[in-house]
Amino acid sequence: MKNLKRFISLSVVVAFLISSVFAFGGTITPSQTCIDKAKGFLQELIAYVKNSGSATQTAEVISKFVSGSGRTALINAFNQISSGPGAAQRLKDTLGLDLATVSSLLDWMASYQDGTGKNWFVNLVTFGTDADLSDAATDFATKYVNTVGDVSKAEYQLTKVNAAITVFKATGTEYKPLQYSESTGLFSVNTTGLNNLITLLVGVLGNPIEDPQNINNIKAAFQTIVDSVNSITNSTEKLGAKALLQALGLLYVESAPSTGVGTVPSTGGTPAPSTSQPTQPSQPTQPTQPTQPSQPTQPTQPTTPSDVSKKLDEVIAQGKLDQIDDVLKALPSVLTTEKDINKEVSSLKEVTEKVATVLDKISNVSEVKSVINGLANAINIVASNIQKQSTPTVEKTLQLENLKFETAGLLLRAYEAVAVTPQKTEDANKATFKVSANDISSAISKASEVLSGVQAVTNSAIKKSLNLAGVSVAINASANKDTSVVLEKDAIDKIKSDSKVTNILVVTPVASVAVPTSVISGDKVEIKVTPKQVSSALSQAVDVNVIVGDKVQEKLDKAVILILKLKSKIADESKVAVYRISDDKTEIVPGIYVSTTNSFLVERKSLSTYYVGDYNKTYSDVDSKAWYYKNVQLISAKGITDGYPDGTFRPNNNVTRAEFAKMIVETFQFDTAGQIVSKFEDVKESDWFYSYVATLYNMGIINGRSETKFAPNEPVTREEMAKMISLALSKAGKVSLSAIPTLSFKDDSSISAWAKKYVAVVVENGIMEGRGSSIFAPKANATRAEVATVIVRALVK
Incomplete structure (x- = not known):
């Protein structure tokens, strides 16, 4: 199994060249997950080899590549990716990987080379059992975790590798970062495919790359791989590079003209003259052309x-x-x-x-x-x-x-x-x-x-x-x-x-x-x-x-x-x-x-x-074309507020501080049982709003307009609404009140000092927006239409 394990690990590093740039975090999961991910990754590769039409030869040339020039190509590519601003430290801190770690891992892989020409990878592809596959995956996962130094980081990285390869293998030629010409026998960077792939992986793997230099380093890493494989003189190793990159879904093969003669040699230990190669049925590259059924570009592949x-x-x-x-x-x-x-x-x-x-x-x-x-x-x-x-x-x-x-x-x-x-x-x-x-x-x-x-x-x-x-x-x-x-x-x-x-x-x-x-x-x-x-x-x-x-x-x-x-x-x-x-x-x-x-x-x-x-209630004064129509209907259907006895909603009316207190309690299901407040002269136990005001005051969500006055029947202002909804969302664990961005409204100076943080919170979290394109209007009274919209947004936060 030694060459098999080495093959697995080198292949993971190839996928890592892309996925590591996007993976900046980890989740502690059982070590069994690492084994499952390693096994799943290996199954993908074995399936490719078995479908190649000449499994034994394909396995042999891949093994030849990873035991020869592959190590140098991968080390050089890793150097390129880790050279961006903060990239090396980020990889070390987050994934436990640096050049020394990767070199050590590759050296361990090299120790499993037996040099016999027939290796365990070939045997597993040919007649290996599921138990053999599980043994290989377990051994690799164990060594990988020990190398990285953290189970959660290893599991996270292997998850990313699997996700990346799934995408690589499912996409068409427009997403392949590398291409190979059957006519010239040369590899090259497919610039369009690489740019498309980077965009795609940002969505699939998350954490977009913001620094242009890091993007350039990814491109340089692929160019390094191209330069390395083009410089390979051993024909079998070069063919192995082609097969491995195809297996990982990274390579598009451009077929030679039907009258032409290919230049990539066969899988034999001593290359035959190049003119005899393209027609050999045993050639492992033949069945994996873009027109063959095993390629992602096959006609049956969904395109929309x-x-x-x-x-x-x-x-x-x-x-x-x-x-x-x-x-x-x-x-x-x-x-x-x-x-x-x-x-x-x-x-x-x-x-x-x-x-x-x-x-x-x-x-x-x-x-x-x-x-x-x-x-x-x-x-x-x-x-x-x-x-x-x-x-x-x-x-x-x-x-x-x-x-x-x-x-x-x-x-x-x-x-x-x-x-x-x-x-x-x-x-x-x-x-x-x-x-x-x-x-x-x-x-x-x-x-x-x-x-x-x-x-x-x-x-x-x-x-x-x-x-x-x-x-x-x-x-x-x-x-x-x-x-x-x-x-x-x-x-x-x-x-x-x-x-x-x-x-x-x-x-x-x-x-x-x-x-x-x-x-x-x-x-x-x-x-x-x-x-x-x-x-x-x-x-x-x-x-x-x-x-x-x-x-x-x-x-x-x-x-x-x-x-x-x-x-x-x-x-x-x-x-x-x-x-x-x-x-x-x-x-x-x-x-x-x-x-x-x-x-x-x-x-x-x-x-x-x-x-x-x-729920069929509608309001006579709420036009179905009004910007607030859907939110008014939703807030009513959620039981947060209702209209007036005459069948109107009165969307432009003000909302009182007491009314808004009730809406917040109903929205977030705060418990009002046993809540009391004696601070405010204008909030009596007999008032309909007493329990709502008492609850929010005791939770630290609202204050009075003065030490002794709550002003329950006064309109709530937009900046007061921002504070109350921000604090309610924070108490419910739905937003953070830290790391607040700078406001950019023209009337920033009109926002009270105590309210600036809360206005920033609701704007940043998509709960509130300005009036018009440039002002917030902090002292303006909040209308029923505005409040309905804010409550609906808070409900789904």
């Missing part, structure tokens, strides 16, 4: 988002769900061909919706992970392209936040797809699922593997979706009747033993419930999901309860996430609402619609009966 969608329809209709992963590999590159960002977002949603409908039919958790990983790469592309738009910050932010919830919904659906089914007992009216410690262990393992599939998500806004969905251990409680999921002490102890687990996700046919692990304690916990009958409901109404010991939890310290699954698609989110029934009263509560899973995500700290229903 519509092609991907149609191909998905085809494999789903044929029941070939194991092919979904292959279809999705083309998605990142084809999305870059779409120039309209709205169409790009729409295309991504169309694909994710189709995938989400069949995730639960994919029984293999590894396949689910691969599918999610493919979509995560595409999500990165779209998120990056959204950020590049020259549109206002508020528009880009809203698109990113919506994409965040779609990603969270997709991850939750993936958890549902791999849910563990515990022991079940039932009678005519009720089904009880008793969860064992072994069930929890299995569910944790599956959740961790699914989560590793979305580690490719690097966009900071989209990564928040991972916090929302968390690590959810899914329990399949499939029953169309009263359902009870019981966790006793052994299962609870197992949950508590893994600090990474954030939720227990109870999955039923009509709704799912993610209960925070902070609620799970004691010797017994019961989670009850009871279907209720509500006429004309758009989802099944469900009553949810959590019982710890023998005590029903009235208030939770952290919100439960309800996933209310709709019976059919909806066209307009503002025409439906989430309803809560408690003590025979029905009220509207906030919820977020996720089109990917056709469901509403509802976060609540108090439990009762919830369902989705129609």
